[in-house]
């Protein structure tokens with residue numbers, strides 16, 4: 032018996048086998064959830080390869096989160112296939128490279144708008160469409176991925192930090208809006224992990240060393256840690272936990288000094 036037997040989930044953000052979304056999907060499936068996936072354009076083959084080997088029946092649907100038409104089609108299809116939805120995973124982010132590496136003072140209006148649209152507004156757009164499907168199931172769980180760069184200055188994270196601040200505030204307001212439908216909305220603020228997106232962030236290797244030296248647990252987290260926490264948040268054990276940003280970073284965020 033899995034903790035998510037009989038539940039259905041929709042996963043946004045698998046790019047390859049290192050993606051946080053894929054780690055979450057594997058754990059949710061192991062706990063008994065039936066899943067559907069979306070992919071962004073060029074990621075199609077990767078996502079189909081991963082799912083065909085592991086979850087051959089899972090729907091795999093195209094979706095650029097900047098497109099309302101794509102989002103409508105995805106939620107329409109998932110509603111028909113699953114007859115409702117229990118779990119929504121938002122593991123999507125983007126900021127133009129020059130706005131990650133450059134000075135915040137130089138961020139362009141277009142770069143700012145794209146980062147906020149893809150990384151933060153997308154959660155609102157997905158939640159709005161998930162709400163009626165989750166109502167059909169008597170409630171649901173929504174999880175978004177975030178990072179400490181929303182609260183503190185992490186040089187090299189720059190524009191993405193601003194977008195994550197908007198995402199985290201969206202988590203809290205969505206928790207209030209969707210709470211009456213028995214839908215929880217939470218964020219996982221994860222420590223650094225080697226993924227495709229992380230390559231765009233400056234100083235990523237130095238970050239891993241710093242976490243090992245400074246975090247209370249003196250180690251980095253792994254993708255599977257996020258899968259485990261996500262499964263807990265989607266289970267009935269976390270039914271009264273909502274509007275929360277949970278730091279999953281070996282305790283790194285509590286430290287006031289970077290080095291001793």
Ligand SMILES: NC(=O)c1ccc[n+]([C@@H]2O[C@H](COP(=O)([O-])OP(=O)(O)OC[C@H]3O[C@@H](n4cnc5c(N)ncnc54)[C@H](O)[C@@H]3O)[C@@H](O)[C@H]2O)c1
Nearest residue numbers: 044045046050051071095096123124176223224226227228
């Ligand atoms: N890797 C880390 O160190 C780390 C730490 C904390 C939080 N996060 C967050 O975790 C989430 C997943 O990132 P990841 O590290 O697994 O990297 P990843 O590259 O595997 O995943 C990012 C995903 O975003 C998708 N995406 C970007 N623009 C899109 C668009 N317009 N439409 C649809 N999809 C789009 C990509 O296709 C990709 O699947 C992101 O929100 C990221 O900010 C990552």
